[in-house]
Amino acid sequence: MNALAVQPPQPLSPPSAWVRRWCHLIPAGSAVLDVACGSGRHLYALHAQGHPVTGVDRSAEAVENTRPLAEAGARIVQADIENGPWPLPGERFGGVVVTNYLWRPLLPTLVDSIAEGGVLIYETFAAGNQTVGKPSRPDFLLAPGELLRACAALRVVAYEDGFLDQPARFVQRIAAVREPRPAPDQPLRHALMGAG
Numbered sequence: 001m002n003a004l005a006v007q008p009p010q011p012l013s014p015p016s017a018w019v020r021r022w023c024h025l026i027p028a029g030s031a032v033l034d035v036a037c038g039s040g041r042h043l044y045a046l047h048a049q050g051h052p053v054t055g056v057d058r059s060a061e062a063v064e065n066t067r068p069l070a071e072a073g074a075r076i077v078q079a080d081i082e083n084g085p086w087p088l089p090g091e092r093f094g095g096v097v098v099t100n101y102l103w104r105p106l107l108p109t110l111v112d113s114i115a116e117g118g119v120l121i122y123e124t125f126a127a128g129n130q131t132v133g134k135p136s137r138p139d140f141l142l143a144p145g146e147l148l149r150a151c152a153a154l155r156v157v158a159y160e161d162g163f164l165d166q167p168a169r170f171v172q173r174i175a176a177v178r179e180p181r182p183a184p185d186q187p188l189r190h191a192l193m194g195a196g
Helices: 017-025 041-048 060-065 067-071 104-112 146-150
Strands: 032-035 053-057 075-078 093-099 114-125 155-165 168-177
Touching: 017 041, 017 093, 017 114, 017 155, 017 168, 032 041, 041 053, 041 067, 041 093, 053 060, 060 067, 060 075, 067 075, 104 114, 104 146, 146 155, 146 168
Parallel strands: 032 053, 032 093, 053 075, 093 114
Antiparallel strands: 114 168, 155 168
């Protein structure tokens, strides 16, 4: 089945602007993992770009919504990653995407899941969000600089920690790569998008 022909069973929200902005750092054709994939908005978009995709979510509804992708060869794993073992031990991915989800004990596993040359694209709620809505519990809000500390073994290409007004929310987000061994005298080039 052509990757572009795979359609979700219902209209999805568009992919996160942060994921769209940095997904070009995912090596072409490499496998991508979407953690807490929900309805699959990032899985569908990245599959359409030619990436083999794996989605993990504990919701049976999420798994059902991604069935067209599974039928096209995607791997969809239903697992409770907060109360059970990590379902993909030892696997590495060219891209790991996480949005609107935080389970702190999983952060080292996510960083370890980045293959050489791969990228972690992460965006979720941050401290301050309790003043504008949910989530509001500290368990679900990143502390200042928390993603930077979690990604200490990676090269940070982009990082933001602040307020977005549409809809109103405090976020922290990062794009960080596990650099491959460079050729002698050849610095790695991580292309930046936007005004130059």
